[in-house]
Amino acid sequence: MHIGIIGTGAMGSALGKLWAKQGHTVTFSYSRNPAKLEQLVREAGQNARAGTPQEAAAADVILISVLWGLIDDALAAAGSLKDEVVVDCMLPMTADDSALAIGHTTSGGEELAKKSGARVVKAFNQIFSDVLAADDRKFGADTPTMFYCGDDSEAKKVVADLIGQAGFEPVDAGRLERARLLEPLGLLIGVLALEEGLGEQIGLKLLRR
Numbered sequence: 185m186h187i188g189i190i191g192t193g194a195m196g197s198a199l200g201k202l203w204a205k206q207g208h209t210v211t212f213s214y215s216r217n218p219a220k221l222e223q224l225v226r227e228a229g230q231n232a233r234a235g236t237p238q239e240a241a242a243a244d245v246i247l248i249s250v251l252w253g254l255i256d257d258a259l260a261a262a263g264s265l266k267d268e269v270v271v272d273c274m275l276p277m278t279a280d281d282s283a284l285a286i287g288h289t290t291s292g293g294e295e296l297a298k299k300s301g302a303r304v305v306k307a308f309n310q311i312f313s314d315v316l317a318a319d320d321r322k323f324g325a326d327t328p329t330m331f332y333c334g335d336d337s338e339a340k341k342v343v344a345d346l347i348g349q350a351g352f353e354p355v356d357a358g359r360l361e362r363a364r365l366l367e368p369l370g371l372l373i374g375v376l377a378l379e380e381g382l383g384e385q386i387g388l389k390l391l392r393r
């Protein structure tokens with residue numbers, strides 16, 4: 185599968201490297217620094233390449249991993265994403281990164297779907313990039329949970345497979361509107377790590393019986 189990454193910061197670079205290692209072709213894009221993209225391609229190995237956001241948008245699946253304040257710029261650079269399978273790992277934060285800019289009655293995931301016309305699946309917003317960049321996703325014997333949600337069942341199946349390949353147990357949280365719940369959950373993880381002293385190597389595990 186060809187995966188396009190739009191936004192190659194902590195999240196985009198870590199997820200792109202994981203998927204390239206799984207044998208997917210990965211196009212990294214949307215950096216102000218071309219040398220950084222080339223370095224990333226060298227680190228990610230033979231399945232990776234650098235490209236423009238439009239080239240990334242031509243992939244089978246597109247990860248959008250930019251700061252929320254850059255979403256309109258990133259979408260303009262990508263061109264049409266109508267009906268494309270888009271993974272949205274973003275937290276729609278205020279410019280000072282202190283709080284969610286939207287919530288309760290909508291979500292970043294829903295707004296991205298409205299803006300782009302893409303088949304958006306929210307995922308990877310409840311984990312730190314440090315866990316994605318670590319050698320392994322396991323916490324002892326436990327595989328962490330990754331909740332995901334979206335309105336298109338075919339897109340969700342594709343993304344669930346990518347979640348599994350990244351080392352998580354995918355758990356379907358339902359329709360895209362559930363991003364209103366998953367985005368605050370992501371912020372809780374951030375607050376636990378950075379303000380309550382748990383550190384960034386934390387993850388969620390859903391227990392069932």
Ligand SMILES: NC(=O)c1ccc[n+]([C@@H]2O[C@H](COP(=O)([O-])OP(=O)(O)OC[C@H]3O[C@@H](n4cnc5c(N)ncnc54)[C@H](OP(=O)(O)O)[C@@H]3O)[C@@H](O)[C@H]2O)c1
Pocket residue numbers: 191192193194195196214215216217220249250251252254273274275276277308309310311312313314370
């Ligand atoms: N980091 C985490 O652990 C984490 C966890 C969950 C969710 N998220 C969400 O995931 C998204 C990406 O987060 P991240 O931590 O990967 O962000 P980041 O490291 O700051 O990366 C943002 C990317 O956007 C690019 N960019 C292009 N034009 C830019 C501009 N004018 N100003 C700033 N950046 C520009 C940056 O490229 P250059 O700097 O190379 O130009 C960089 O590749 C965010 O919505 C965040 O809330 C992050």
